[in-house]
Amino acid sequence: MLIVACAVLTAVIKGFGPVLLGGRELPAWFSRVIILIAPALLSALVVTSVLALGKTWAVGAHTVGVAVAGVMLWRRLPLVLCVAVAVGVTALLRASF
Amino acid sequence: MTARRWSDDARSSFAKGLRLGVPFALVGGLLSLSFAVLALQAGFSVAQAIVTSVIVFAGSAQFAMLSVLVGGGGIAAALTASGLMNSRFLAMGIALAPSLPGGPVKRAAQGQAVVDASWALANRGDGTFDRWLLFGTTLPQYVTWTLGSVIGAVFGGSLGDTDRLGLDAIYPTFFLALLIAELRDRASRGVAIAGGLLALALVPIAPPGVPILAASVVALVGLARRPSSRCRPPRSGCSSWPARC
Numbered sequence: 001m002l003i004v005a006c007a008v009l010t011a012v013i014k015g016f017g018p019v020l021l022g023g024r025e026l027p028a029w030f031s032r033v034i035i036l037i038a039p040a041l042l043s044a045l046v047v048t049s050v051l052a053l054g055k056t057w058a059v060g061a062h063t064v065g066v067a068v069a070g071v072m073l074w075r076r077l078p079l080v081l082c083v084a085v086a087v088g089v090t091a092l093l094r095a096s097f
Numbered sequence: 098m099t100a101r102r103w104s105d106d107a108r109s110s111f112a113k114g115l116r117l118g119v120p121f122a123l124v125g126g127l128l129s130l131s132f133a134v135l136a137l138q139a140g141f142s143v144a145q146a147i148v149t150s151v152i153v154f155a156g157s158a159q160f161a162m163l164s165v166l167v168g169g170g171g172i173a174a175a176l177t178a179s180g181l182m183n184s185r186f187l188a189m190g191i192a193l194a195p196s197l198p199g200g201p202v203k204r205a206a207q208g209q210a211v212v213d214a215s216w217a218l219a220n221r222g223d224g225t226f227d228r229w230l231l232f233g234t235t236l237p238q239y240v241t242w243t244l245g246s247v248i249g250a251v252f253g254g255s256l257g258d259t260d261r262l263g264l265d266a267i268y269p270t271f272f273l274a275l276l277i278a279e280l281r282d283r284a285s286r287g288v289a290i291a292g293g294l295l296a297l298a299l300v301p302i303a304p305p306g307v308p309i310l311a312a313s314v315v316a317l318v319g320l321a322r323r324p325s326s327r328c329r330p331p332r333s334g335c336s337s338w339p340a341r342c
Contacts, residue, residue: 001172002162002172002175002176003145003149003152003153004152005172005176006149006158006159006162006175006179007149007153009179009180009183010155010158010183010186011209013180013183013184013186013187013190014183014190014205014208014209015190015204015205015208016205016208017189017191017192017208018190018193018204018205018207018208019201019204019205019208020190020194021191021194021195028224029319029320031225032319033316033319034188034191034224034316034319035220035222035223035285035316035319036284036285036316036318036319037188037192037313037316038216038217038220038285039276039279039280039285039286039292040288040289040291040292040312040313040314040315040316041185041188041312041313042213042217042272042273042275042279042289043276043288043289043290043292043312044292044293044296044308044309044312044313045157045185045213045269045272045309046269046272046273046276046293047296047297048296048297048300048309049268050269051297052297052300052308054305055300056300056301057297057300057301061263062263062269065263065266066266066269066270066273069270070273073270073273073274074277078120079120079121079271079274080120080123080124082270082274083124083127083266083271086263086266086267086269086270087262087264087266087267088263089263089266090263090265090266091261091262092263094261094263095261
């Protein structure tokens with residue numbers, strides 16, 4: 001029940017924007033805002049997943065792992081490698097504390 | 098439009114999307130695997146864990162739903178959390194809308210292809226999107242998302258504690274990669290910092306998912322950046338837009 005409801009909800013949310021706006025050309029100011037939505041949303045996703053737990057601020061081994069991977073990503077190393085290092089560092093830290 | 102459905106442009110965009118999608122698909126497969134393992138621990142059956150990934154296909158929503166259930170929340174709360182987490186697809190869908198052809202049903206169907214990595218990669222950076230690149234990038238991700246959950250659900254029981262394995266570091270790294278690709282100019286960097294800080298500030302006071310949605314409000318600074326009248330988002334040329342505008 002929950003699973004199906006969640007799927008339907010997701011599909012409706014994903015379909016809403018495209019249907020609502022019906023392929024009209026949008027003004028330039030709208031494009032400027034849209035372009036900036038991605039960095040805002042992605043940054044919020046990253047920050048809340050590594051610096052918060054539920055409703056409190058928290059750091060953990062994965063914070064360190066993701067930070068190391070972040071430096072590697074910045075240096076343009078491959079994503080799969082960066083993820084492997086993030087997981088490895090996190091697991092190592094958890095094993096040693 | 099329909100007559101030229103498979104133009105050369107579309108074909109090469111789709112192929113490029115497939116290539117670009119592979120690294121995200123590999124990581125997504127791991128993420129999906131960790132989802133299935135956690136779902137089993139939360140009391141999902143093997144079939145339920147797999148079906149969730151097959152029909153929902155939205156990582157953050159699935160994890161949000163799961164964490165509410167694990168935390169003792171009810172079905173309504175779990176659904177709300179996943180809906181709020183997904184609300185960013187509303188923003189993404191609105192951004193994508195002008196780049197999609199067809200009637201309401203077709204447009205809604207095309208909107209289903211939106212997942213974070215595909216949306217970010219299909220974003221041409223001028224307010225328009227390459228829809229065939231979007232479809233191409235999503236396809237391998239859907240395949241591995243399904244496979245990952247199948248593997249996780251079938252073998253997850255023998256993995257034990259996934260926290261110990263550090264699988265929770267996958268998800269943020271995935272989004273960090275997308276974020277770094279988006280930091281094209283000073284405006285996007287400023288918005289990223291402000292959005293992150295705003296989300297973090299809201300964590301203690303807002304329900305799960307809301308801090309992330311609220312961060313998108315920061316993008317409204319785009320309104321204040323008045324370009325000179327000659328500089329508009331071009332279909333060609335002026336590659337530095339909006340940095341120079």
